[in-house]
Amino acid sequence: MAHIDPQYWCNLTHFISEYHVFTLCTETKSLTVHCYWPNPLVESYIIRIHKHFFSNCTLEQVVWVDPPDNTLTILILIPVFLTLAMIAVVVWCSKRSDNLA
Structure with a gap:
């Protein structure tokens, strides 16, 4: 060694x-x-x-240290928008399945 x-x-x-x-x-x-x-x-x-x-x-x-405000804002808003988009997709699909039935 x-x-x-x-x-x-x-x-x-x-x-x-x-x-x-x-x-x-x-x-x-x-x-x-x-x-x-x-x-x-x-x-x-x-x-x-x-x-x-x-x-x-x-x-x-x-x-x-905290990230810069711009980065922090983006990191907060991305999950919020993704959550809203998923809710919109679920609502749209549920309304569409009602029309198909």
């Missing part, structure tokens, strides 16, 4: 191949000892590794 410099721990491209090897290793070893995978022991081990290596990967706090 290659040594990965700690400054690259948060860069997925630097450790993804090693992570894949680690996953295959835990899966293979679990099957060798006739355990299902993942099992609670493996899960706790993986969680400890994540806490150790990836706990400081979020460098800045994520700030959630």
